[in-house]
Amino acid sequence: MGQKQHVVVVGAGYAGVTAALRVSRRHRVTLVDPKECFTERIRLHELAAGRVGAPVALRDLVAGREIDTVKATATSIDPDARTVLLDSGTTLTYDRLVYALGSSTDTTGVPGIGEHAYTLEQARELSDRLSRGSGTVTVVGGGATGIELAAELAESAGPWQVRLVTGSEPGNGLSTAGRTHVRTALERLGVRLHSHTRVQAVHSSGLSTDRGELTGDVVVWAAAFAVPSLAAEAGLRVDERGRALVDTAMRSLSHPDVFVVGDAARVTVPGTGELRMACATAMPTGAHAAEAIDALAHGREPKPLRFRYLAQSLSLGRHDGVIQPVRTDDSAHRLVITGRPAARINEWINRYTIASLHAERRRPGTYRWAKPLRPAGAGAAAGAAS
Template identity: 55%
Template sequence: MSSTTTEKRIVVLGAGYAGLSAAKGAGKHHPVTLVAPEERLLHRIRQHEAAAGHGRDWPALSQLARGRRIEHRRARAVELDLAGHKVLLDDGTALGYDTLVYALGSRTAWHDVPGAAEHAYPVERAAELHRRLRDADRPGTIAVVGGGATGIELATELAEAHPRWRVRIVAAGQVGGWFSVKGRTHVRRALDRLGVTVHENAAVTEVTPAGLRTAAGPIEADVTVWAASMEPHPLAAEAGLTVDARGRAVVDGHLRSVSHPDVHVIGDAAAVTVPGTGALRMGCATALPMGQYLGKLLAGRTDEPFAFKYLAQCLSLGRRDGMLQLVRGDDSMRPTVLTGTAGRLAKAAIVAGVYSALK
């Protein structure tokens, strides 16, 4: 383990789970400038609750950064001058750095589907979606596009919160298809219990004001919610960092860019491969540990490479149901699944643990 004697100017881009935890760790020993336009924490793993009207205002970033040498700049990074060690912000200013932490995460991917960006609500607009459903003159049909965790959580939460609306979930493949047999069975039972119509093997080819056109035929919808997948922010590739085929910055064992070692990349923006575990997927489960590790590394509290193994995957299935799927260290499925109240409480404990770690 190394010690740190010389202060560094550290700039952290992004205040999600990865960026905020890295800033807090590094801010114990170095001055850190945290660049993020948000005033408050965006608790992304609870966006499905916000869409259903169950969200609340999360703490201000200044409150979460209390006790650390962190300055929060409410701005967006628009350009990286990697040669000059500068970040250009949308307010016209530039920040110099000795070490840059790139943690801009990911955003909804539209996959060039015609009409998707114009007519569908992404998870980033959860509060707006809630107002649309709340203020509707009459109930109609909601189509949630995406059979992954985000889509499942949105479909079940919306169906429970708005029982007069008809809810559909539309997937290119199988809904929850990566889970174990017990896990998939429980997800399907939860959807059936809440009256959610399932459309599988129905890749969406167009979104219109009246609904969806899919490979399996048209699907009517008054409101479309898009949860198909996420993609990394393009700034890393635009700046010249080495990226993989998905646009994620390729990093070494200490989460440093392989092309620019004075830049650390963490969270959904990073293409990370851990020996014995494999290539890490996007999500809070990987972003928070990366941020915590990097905070320790920058503070001189470790010089070991990043290590990580998976333990479980979890889902909210409305307010009264949930699922915890145990996995092996490489994220492959184990047969053991906790469901119902036990699954809900396990999910709630994990979410509470994430929030506690950020506090």
Template identity: 45%
Template structure:
């Protein structure tokens, strides 16, 4: 019998995990099914560019996975039964079930309206391609001089505000942030961010927690209102809700609790990666939801699955941070260097060199999907554990790191 591996979600983490498993295991020994509702890869880190009117390069999965043995199943995941080891999906041919021996859960996250009144009705989101396209159409229809407010001063909010302001200098763009602008950055980083937002004419509302969203603007906690024909909400992400309907051990917020190999602590035949998983990084801090965390998590999960199936030592992938890469439109950027546990240090790269650096990072992230071994030899091994995985303690002899 072939060992059945099912990967849910083909974002950065799911696609990388599927491709890396295909490079690690012999095709005769396993079936690899990648479930995703869309036939092409979405570069989520570029969705603010799409919203601002830019066209993104198409990346069809049938080209990316040609000849690898990865089977793409175009379907929506509707439920996961971790006791029966089945996944309910709905595709063009209707609802059906997929059975698995090993599951990689990579359904990621979507936007989080935070329960703020009016947000779900009146605000736009940037966490999905349909959301970015809706925002793109709305912005394109705005006449000159109309106000746009971006709510949220994190990476997504800063990138969205600067991208829109650069693409549409005729609009009145503002940014509302709960704290001070760039308060997590170094002094150099904050100064550069302020310089760019000033040059682009972006009005900054600091210490401005938004308490309500309406069709014509937002309300701040102190009673002020910020007018807006378009409100873009970027205050955070919420994990996909499917896991809440399972018996998997979850953390507060709905993320799946995993060990250092991205394996569920409650169900050893389930691995979770990316925004869907709560994994611990350097200094015992939870890894943040990001591509920077998700890709090495996918490497770790794929390598651990392959090692356990082939009876070899489980390697450990180093998951740490080096920088936060922020695009500030197409001509400006900010690379904030950080400690291993993601705290800003004094060093930062700014200006045009930083924009080019960020572009290389984005291209590298997309390249990693099509080249999941990172340029290293594939080293396929034969599967020796073909049956359904036994409890975690049964694998103890193979748990030593390589």
């Protein structure tokens, strides 16, 4: 029987909640987040398009476990003293810290984003804005988030003309068939695509780009994500984007009592390489950190993370989508699933994430993720992801 630890988890997103539930099997947990309800980030584009799901209270998501939820923002971390300072003035002392602060839209890319563009963190305000009036709404960003948002808005935004602006081609990580389907679906939904267009500034009447002015009524910035600066400020070793460098047990390379999971971590797995910022990464890394904390409490060396991605999943409105199967190294297979079957699989995945958290609450240790067939170092690709 190992020593019972006090584990403080900062950030109650997919990674933090998974870690908290899993580690609460044998340890006391304090879970800190400023929000009362769990943010289903993978559905924010639906929320922006006016589709409001039933909110999941954080308290309900962890009910029955030895987890204290604290509604607060972590403002600083002192890894030497093993303390976290909260905006309420409270200082929490930990044996192990799980840092799971996620990411948010990077609003520093070009001038004017903060003043003149919505982000998906403002999905509700954006939805309110679109429910009033009509005009052109311009989505900037040709990655999964921008594509999903443009498609969702086009399908449901009534009198609004939707435009998608991207520096290259939409859906760059997809196979040729996947990219072609994205283009066709956007066209069918009436989205005006401006590919290979670099935005230089956002202003009150639209965008300045390297191909001229694009005037419009509403701009939504969905081009890149950035992580909070708390890890760097605390002296943790971070990469050029501020993501904490971790080993295969999710331990900070500079401060091994701190476990960093989800979007906030830079995780590299043999065979797969650097993991993407994704819910599909967040939950496995959260669960793995919990296992590692428990192993250490029992005097065992944690096992390295084993993980692989199976597919990328993209919604294109409610009735279409792309499921892009990927190889162990996360590169796209030639074949894709599209149309209604893809939309159904996408919806199933979204429901599965919340269902997995509930299952983990009822029976910690039940959440599983995909792993490479052969272990890391066995010659073949070894990966991580789901």
